Amino acid sequence: MTPPEPFRLTASEAQAKFKDGSLTVETYAQSLLSRIKARDSVTNAWAYLSPDLVLSRARELDQIPPEKRGPLHGVAIGVKDVILTKDMPTQHNSPIYEDDAPKIDAASIMTLRANGALIFGKTTTTEFAATSVGPSHKGPKTANPHDPTRTAGGSSAGSGSAVGDLQVPIGLGTQTVGSTIRPGSFNGIYAMKPTWNAISREGQKLYSLIFDTLGLYSRSVADLKLLLDTFQLVDDEPVPSEPFTIKGAKFALLTLPTPEWPEPGPGTASAVTKAAELLRAHGATVEEITLPDEFRQMYKYHLQVLSGDGRVAFLPEYTIAKDLMHESLVGHVENVANHTRRDQLKAFDELAAMRPKLDALASKYAAIIGPSAIDEAPVGSNTGSAAFCGPWTAMHMPVVNVPGFKGENGLPIGVSVVAGRYRDQYLLRVCEEVGKVFEGEGGWKREM
Template identity: 85%
Template sequence: MEPFRLTASQAQAKFKDGSLTVEQYAQSLLDRVAARDSTVNAWAYLNPELVLERARELDAIPPEKRSPLHGVAIGVKDVILTKDMPTQYNSPIYVDDAPKIDAASIQTLRANGALIFGKTTTTEFAATVVGPSHKGPKTTNAHNSKRTPGGSSSGSGAAVGDLQVPIGLGTQTVGSTIRPGSFNGIYAMKPTWNSISREGQKLYSLILDTLGLYARSVEDLKLLLDAFQLVDDEPEEPFTLKGAKLALLTLPTPEWPEPGPGTAAALKKGTELLRAHGAEVEEITLPDEFRSMYKYHLQVLSGDGRVAFLADYYGAKDKMHGSLIDHVENKDKHTRQDQLKAFDELAAMRPKIDAFASKYSAIVAPSVLDEAPVGLENTGSAAFCGPWTAMHTPVVNIPGFKGENGLPIGLSVVAGRYRDQYLLRVCTEIGKVFEGEGGWSR
């Protein structure tokens, strides 16, 4: 197998047995980027000489002193500070801007031996909306260059989906990690909110933004959770599908759009597969008390955006996307009382969603409306991702299904807050079924 095709865990096994060096691995990844970059365009910044220099430094570390993420190549969304690479936010305000500091997440990854590979593309400030004036990157879907990779974590999703790196960092404020995961046919995780430091990460919303994780296996996601020291309160116990009670959430509330044909088929097939493997699947809709969740979510974003983009508005309003200006100028005319109500209503829902989730082994739900839309100006609807962001729960997109055009579609699996490691054990078993029998393969 060519080294670039290896997952992070597979590459690490070869580093340990001496059959592959980090430099050889990095060169294979760089060769893959060189062959595909003109089509996928996943990188906002990539310096091959720097990558190889760092790889050689890692190879020079004696085996007994190597860290848990030794040699793992990671693409970093370009809203997260990196001391040896520019951080440009896909904004004309920050072209070639290069603060000499690592975000806390990057410091943690480097301390654990990771190879920070390059900066991946993003929509402007990871916050711009879709539409004719959308300021999006030129990144394309890993499986069809005429379709979007999703956003705002466009480059990270596409780079991992296209085998250019095994791991990617994204962020999620509504659906910016889960949606690209589904569109590019990879695992994507939004951990429990505030379980990983966001220091040194450009924040759109202080109470919603969460670091996102991309990989091609659950095993690789666990490498990251362990490095970030995400630990559940409950003891680690094996999970089996046989006898598990799963909730199937086909439509969160009546306010959400209907799934497209590809997602509807994935939900149907996913249910059949889970039942065939011995799980009990109960089709549900969220109770009425969650009906206004999305409305409050958007109100919080509107208010938080007024704060997040104010400094750039004062300094370079003429270089900002119109939707960001609308936030600062409060185009929707939300009052402070509106903002308080949105904060408080969402906060009140979170323990209720935990209690609801505790009735089941996990919740299975749609990740996206359908396959990735045609074109690059529309990164797709985030409606189905929003509930789990607003509720601060961990969620994983599991690939395995395909739509009418043969493109990947994933399903989301959700657990209550701070049950991230438990969720990965669930996803390990569900992932075997969906990837093995769902009908789509890379």
């Protein structure tokens, strides 16, 4: 049997080959670069990529003696272009920062490099990761690898598309409402928004201080765990060494996050229903729930906080180059929504009061299962609704998009699996087993 081309390997699979000497980082990088060369005209997932820089760093990693190699040795990672990288431009998809290249790494990049990662390039984003239209100020828009007429998702579209298209095994995104989870669903990959503030955000442009969270993309739960371990995310209660058992577990099925949310499309409705059926078939109890009315205004408060935070976040660029900014960002600074400071304080306080209540609800179940996106990726450049992702961002809870389902057009649809705050490692343990079921029996198979 012919072994798979290196670009098809997950990060964990590539690492095993680095360790046994059957694959070098340089050969691996060359395979990924060849994949990108063949596919980038379709996906347009990269804002900056230097093959010479990638191969130079790969050769350096190959020269490190085995006993001195880090836990992420050779792992190729695409980085959303709002996260600072000392050897590559960070442009925020804004003409204000075109070709701007700060000589400093963000804290997350410092950590990844110190552990042996191969920072591959910068992936596309919407303007300042804060608009709903795909990358457009220069070059073509990022496309969904499974249907280039459709969006690859939210502001982290480039990382989602690159990982979904096998161009890199791991991507970094960010999430302020749904910019990690939604692309995960659209591109048919695992996507994780960890507990808020569990990973340093120093060195990335923040839209919202109390919502922005680093996002993680991969094609396996094992690769997500590599990242959590590298960032030293540790639960208060040690995760049992034995695998999580679906049989006998109790899940909550959240069909509508709050009474005011939109109805899911047919693909998502079918995916959520099938997810529940599969869990029950494997011996779990699944209890259908809807959040009570006290959570009705969660999304309203979420958007109010974003409006207030945006007034501060985008003031510097507004001051120097208002005419080069998207109108929605200008609107934040000028407070066109007319939110008062009292409005903002109420939103802060109401959301803070909800969080321990959602933790208490989550603690009653092995996990909460819910929709990741309204439906399949929509046609065009609009990145789609983030409504179903917003609750877990607002509540600071960890969430993983688990792929495996498909919509009416055969495109991937994922399902969100959620746990209480700072139970990230536990959540991955649950997703490891749930993912086997959803990927194996959900009906969607990767064809590329």
